[in-house]
Amino acid sequence: MTDIVKILTRKNSLRKQCQDLSITDIEKIIIDLTDILKEKEVSELERIEADREKNAKIDMIRKTMQEAGIGFEDIKDLVVTTTKKKVEAKYRIIDADGETHEWSGRGRTPLAFQEYFDKHGVTKDACLIK
Missing domain, CATH: 1.20.5 (Single alpha-helices involved in coiled-coils or other helix-helix interfaces)
Structure with a gap:
């Protein structure tokens, strides 16, 4: 409130x-x-x-x-259901704990990625999945 x-x-x-x-x-x-x-x-x-x-x-x-x-x-088979298509991950990092994080690049930057960028002084382009 x-x-x-x-x-x-x-x-x-x-x-x-x-x-x-x-x-x-x-x-x-x-x-x-x-x-x-x-x-x-x-x-x-x-x-x-x-x-x-x-x-x-x-x-x-x-x-x-x-x-x-x-x-x-x-x-029931005639009913059209709409579901959002899951967006493929475009960026990937492995944090200090060895955990893999993936991000589509859409929306707000996830905290794990922001911390990684700040710590390593890189941009998201450096984490691009090839």
Whole structure:
């Protein structure tokens, strides 16, 4: 929980933080929080309605399948599943403990690689898998 959430959800902490604020400042905060609350409520209602519509469509499909005598087993092979393709390792190091570390070169530099680069004064190109 962040500090601001701790302050906002504890009345005594909030009171202490508001001691030096003017009435106008407090009113502005209340208006802003009320607007945020309304936005959140609308968003939640939209999500609930979308879920309700989705479930109604699923129920309709189930009913249609039942009426046609089709079960999930009959169509499960038609369902396309998407999986992320694993990216091949592009760099490899062996640390001081003899442990091998591999990295695709994507994303943030793993700690083991950063420590290796700093210690040996090399770049990732020196660790390229050939």
